[in-house]
Amino acid sequence: MEAPSEAQISRRTGGWITFPFIIVGLTLAFGGLTSNLIVYLIKEFDVESIDAAQITNLVNGGGSLTPVVAAIVADSFLGCFSIIWISSIISLLGAILLALTTTVDSLRPTPCEVGSTSCTPKPKIQYVVLYAAIVLVTLGNASLRSTLATMGANQFDKPKDQGVFFNWFFFLPFWFYYYNVSWKAGYIICVAANVVGAAIFLLGTRFYNNSKPEGSPFTSLARVVVASIRKRKLPLPSTSEDFYHGLMLVEPSKTYRFLNRAAIKSAGDVKPDGSTAKSWRLCSVQEIEDFKTLIKILPLWSSSFFLGTTIGVQGSLSILQALAMDRHIGPNFQIPAGSMLVFVMLSTALFLALFDKFLFPTWKNLSGKSLTPLQRIGVGHVLSFLCMGVSAIVESKRLNVAKSNQGSIIVPMSALWLVPQLALVGIAEAFHLPGQVSLYYQEFPITLKNLATTMISVLVGIAFYLTTALIDVVRRTTTWLPGNINNGRLDKVYGVLVVGGVLNFGYYVICAWFYKYKNMKEVVDHSDSPSHE
Structure with a gap:
């Protein structure tokens, strides 16, 4: 690096x-x-x-x-x-x-x-x-x-x-x-x-x-919603002089124009010194534009819910697979089941280093463009559902071995068979996690920087709860996830996630296609000749 x-x-x-x-x-x-x-x-x-x-x-x-x-x-x-x-x-x-x-x-x-x-x-x-x-x-x-x-x-x-x-x-x-x-x-x-x-x-x-x-950025976001609702019946002015700008002269954008009403100046809204008299009735144009930035990026953000869900399912169920497999390396060493996820971490760490040192510079030399955050996230989506496919294949093989050794809790199949799918999870994370953090941090206004870095955390949190709900639905409606996974069909769970991942990737592509970078020069690392995706 x-x-x-x-x-x-x-x-x-x-x-x-x-x-x-x-x-x-x-x-x-x-x-x-x-x-x-x-x-x-x-x-x-x-x-x-x-x-x-x-x-x-x-x-x-x-x-x-x-x-x-x-x-x-x-x-x-x-x-x-x-x-x-x-x-x-x-x-x-x-x-x-x-x-x-x-x-x-x-x-x-x-x-x-x-x-x-x-x-x-x-x-x-x-x-x-x-x-x-x-x-x-x-x-x-x-x-x-x-x-x-x-x-x-x-x-x-x-x-x-x-x-x-x-x-x-x-x-x-x-x-x-x-x-x-x-x-x-x-x-x-x-x-x-x-x-x-x-x-x-x-x-x-x-x-x-x-x-x-x-001060919390959530307060200003809430003020925009409240003020725009309270002034919803006011006609939109044709000149920017009728809008409240505060300390920064910013032209109101034409997207989500109904929110612009929150900045319309009316009697009693502004004090003689230029400050707002009624903060929940009048917002600056900059505050409104900040709120619009959040709205524009929400579809992209939501497209990663399912991406995080597949990673959550993989992380928890792979440990259960490892517990039911032979984890010995040689006669005297056994890999702890929970430590199987270290292959995800090692893969992520290794490929982050390779990306920063070789892949990204090579890509820029060949194409003349930097790999954008949206492209990194997109590759992560593809690798994620490919990982689910590999997981389904490996689990199908493991179940066949388990059927040939009925009554055995530990299937005579090396847990190292799980390494390829776990490594793919790590590579996917190396693409999409830094890509998402960079996207939110670069695109969000200065007042929302802390919110930008928590966007990925909220996404992962929602994904884990969706993982819990998905596993619960599968347990209630099928026999695929019994207490002993040797008697279940975990391969079918992974298969469903492959289909879901492909559909979700289609949704992501649509969101990314219509998204316009706000800070394109920052996205391309201040290249001498900035280009657009």
Whole structure:
């Protein structure tokens, strides 16, 4: 990936000098707290496999929606820096509680074989502490990651540098997610990693470019809706002098013209000093244009709901597949089932590096154009439904082996067969995740930058809840997902997702075709000869 220049490093605040404190702190703080949650629930708390997958999806969904609240609080009251250290404390408390469930006798579950009918019921206090720990870790990590993304991007002035930062932001944390140690040692390492990560972040305090809270952007968005409704009967003026411009002279666009009524000046709306007298009756043209920007990008954003759903299904159900397969590599080593997802992370990390170093520069040399965020997202869509196709084929083979070995819980088929589909998920994420973050951050107005970085989190959160709903519908209407997936038809679930992915890609293409970049020069990284997609 592109290295920072000396001029960038020499800045007194902000710039690349902040990079190691933000990224290293991030990497350690996210040290695998919930990466093996689904296996922990099944193995240690005897939760039924599909139920454990559903709980994990709900946790991931909640963790992805939390950043919206964090962004509102950061913008309105505390700022990014305060949210980050508060979130670090919350995450640390959760990590400590998780560690206690593996070390304190009254909180540590008694070992019980999966599927056994003679297991001793676990005390309720164990589940209370477990779920409290999961909630704290989820809230802390989710708020921390999203706010760090915004704060990190705010350290740079150029969109190109911000793009490089986002690539590293997705790349570096992946290497520290999984441990091949006992539950006790693993969660104690997580506690230590949280402490060290927070300390490293705080060491960089004097270098950070901290922006002060300027109020929640959601308030101005709501004001546009209210003001346009209240003035819906007013005729639209023909000249811009009749519109309220505030501090910035911006011409109202002709799209969604009904919203322009929110900026029409009427008696008593404006004070003698030029400020608004009734903020919920009059908005500036700039506020209206900001709201229009959000409306224009929503169809593109919604097209990724199903994209995230396929990734959610893949992530949870692949672990269940791995639990029912031979995970040995040699006679003395067995891959932890939850750690199979490390192939997704490694694939994403590897291809992010390859893209930044080779693919994107080569593409620009051959075509004369930079690969735009919309193109990156589109490739991610295609790879996603191709991944579901590979998953269906592999699962069909696994089920055939299971039928030939009826009565065996562990199918004599290597779990490494899952690597190609997991690698495809990682490559898809390497295309579409940075592409979406860059698109939202570049296209959104300055007042909505924190909202821009949470758009992807909300998308992923909704996708995980859709994943939960989809699995629930499949369980209620078919026999494809029983407690023992060897008796089910997971291959048909993947097949349905292939069809859904193709249809969703068609919807995305339509949305992308009609979308017009607002900041095209930024999208092409300030190329000498900007081009249009």
